[in-house]
Amino acid sequence: xxxxxxxxxxxxxxxxxxxxxxxxxxxxxxxxxxxxxxxxxxxxxxxxxxxxxxxxxxxxxxxxxxxxxxxxxxxxxxxxxxxxxxxxxxxxxxxxxxxxxx
Numbered sequence: 001x002x003x004x005x006x007x008x009x010x011x012x013x014x015x016x017x018x019x020x021x022x023x024x025x026x027x028x029x030x031x032x033x034x035x036x037x038x039x040x041x042x043x044x045x046x047x048x049x050x051x052x053x054x055x056x057x058x059x060x061x062x063x064x065x066x067x068x069x070x071x072x073x074x075x076x077x078x079x080x081x082x083x084x085x086x087x088x089x090x091x092x093x094x095x096x097x098x099x100x101x102x
Contacts, residue, residue: 011061011062011063012061012062012091013059013060013061013062013091013093014059014060014061014062014065014088014091015044015057015058015059015088015089015090015091015092016057016058016065016069016086016087016088016089017055017056017057017086017087017089018055018056018057018058018069018072018084018085018086018087019049019053019054019055019083019084019085020053020054020055020056020072020075020081020083020084021052021053021081021082021083021084021085022079022080022081022082022083023078023079023080023081023082024052024053024054024075024079024080024081025048025052025054027075027076027077027078027079028076028078028079029054029075029076029079030046030047030048030054030100031100032075032076033046033054033056033072033075034046034098034099034100036068036071037056037058037068037098038097038098040060040064040067040068041060041064042058042059042060042064042065042068042098043058043059043060043095043096043097043098044056044057044058044059044095044098044099045057045095045098045099045100045101046098046099046100046101047100047101047102048102056072059091059092059093059094059095069084069086072084
């Protein structure tokens with residue numbers, strides 16, 4: 001099973017699985033999430049769900065993942081986030097970049 005891993009500067013790498021509810025489809029939430037995650041240097045993926053939510057998985061330094069989660073609370077300009085479910089998982093380090101899934 002995966003473990004949390006520490007970078008050389010002592011900052012822990014983490015993995016979070018996120019479900020975002022609200023007006024989050026048709027407002028560029030997925031592509032904006034990908035852009036923000038890449039800008040922050042995170043790895044993982046994001047996709048739309050059939051029930052209208054957006055699902056994402058982020059891996060990276062704890063403080064950077066926390067910035068990403070803060071961004072997810074409001075999202076891009078035309079979105080309206082009404083809920084954010086965050087599930088902490090064991091860090092895997094399995095992604096080399098950030099993917100936009102369909």
